[in-house]
Amino acid sequence: MRIWPDKLVDQEFADLGTAGFFGTLNDRQFAYLRNQGYDGGLADMMFQWKVSGGSPPVFTPASLFAASEGGVWGEVTTANLWQDVARTTPVTAAGQPVASWRLNTASGVVYAEQATPANRPIYEVDSGLGCLDCDGVFQHLLVSSVDLSARDEITVVIGAIREAGTSYRPILELGNTYDTQTGVFTVGTAGTILYFGSKGTTGALPQTTLSLPDRSVITGLGDISSPVATLRVNGTQVAQVTTSQGTGNFGNHPLYIGQRPGFAAPCRIFSMIVRGATTSGADLTNAEAWVDARTNP
Numbered sequence: 001m002r003i004w005p006d007k008l009v010d011q012e013f014a015d016l017g018t019a020g021f022f023g024t025l026n027d028r029q030f031a032y033l034r035n036q037g038y039d040g041g042l043a044d045m046m047f048q049w050k051v052s053g054g055s056p057p058v059f060t061p062a063s064l065f066a067a068s069e070g071g072v073w074g075e076v077t078t079a080n081l082w083q084d085v086a087r088t089t090p091v092t093a094a095g096q097p098v099a100s101w102r103l104n105t106a107s108g109v110v111y112a113e114q115a116t117p118a119n120r121p122i123y124e125v126d127s128g129l130g131c132l133d134c135d136g137v138f139q140h141l142l143v144s145s146v147d148l149s150a151r152d153e154i155t156v157v158i159g160a161i162r163e164a165g166t167s168y169r170p171i172l173e174l175g176n177t178y179d180t181q182t183g184v185f186t187v188g189t190a191g192t193i194l195y196f197g198s199k200g201t202t203g204a205l206p207q208t209t210l211s212l213p214d215r216s217v218i219t220g221l222g223d224i225s226s227p228v229a230t231l232r233v234n235g236t237q238v239a240q241v242t243t244s245q246g247t248g249n250f251g252n253h254p255l256y257i258g259q260r261p262g263f264a265a266p267c268r269i270f271s272m273i274v275r276g277a278t279t280s281g282a283d284l285t286n287a288e289a290w291v292d293a294r295t296n297p
């Protein structure tokens with residue numbers, strides 16, 4: 001029995017063999033819908049397609065974590081922010097301190113927090129978009145543990161404004177000390193230099209130069225065993241190195257947002273995705289577009 005609507009079979013699948021989708025009708029339907037961004041089995045995707053009227057589903061970062069990949073994602077909106085770590089006082093307006101930022105994971109939510117009042121970033125609205133304003137001195141948030149130890153691959157996408165700064169300063173970093181720990185990554189700035197570091201037992205550091213202040217979607221792709229480390233800006237690859245990254249997987253470490261101990265970066269952060277897996281094709285395009293929509297007006 002044909003369970004797919006005749007219209008879809010006739011109009012959408014007649015020529016899929018020439019578009020790279022082969023096999024039985026069900027095989028081609030399955031491949032086509034997965035390529036469009038639907039999740040689940042064929043019957044589930046068929047139902048989603050019918051409900052949506054045939055339109056591709058709206059992308060959310062959750063689809064990148066469907067196989068329980070390690071990592072976190074989130075956007076800076078008042079619905080996700082509190083002025084205290086007990087989360088009793090929400091952030092409601094620009095100029096208020098941020099003590100807690102709710103982030104998503106494959107298994108639920110976690111919180112990036114700052115217990116010390118003087119070290120809390122400030123919620124600001126920049127060109128209509130909410131962001132964390134970090135002063136480059138002490139202000140930052142911390143997720144106490146992000147477990148990326150299942151894989152030796154990493155995808156980092158963050159929307160940020162980089163401001164002044166001279167020495168190497170991270171705006172997002174896994175681990176307490178990139179220089180001495182293993183299984184870590186870093187995204188940061190050194191004056192006009194933008195860099196991404198991916199490290200097993202040794203590190204690789206692709207970088208580029210951009211004038212400041214710089215408002216960008218920054219993507220880092222790391223693979224320890226390949227080895228390759230790639231830096232992208234606004235959806236375009238700007239640097240790649242194949243320097244050895246040693247051995248091992250990424251680790252289970254704290255995630256610092258805005259600084260690591262002793263090294264703070266003046267910046268504004270709008271949203272981010274940290275995924276413990278490599279990301280490519282439509283998934284990478286969609287992830288960067290999701291961050292871009294929350295970074296650039």
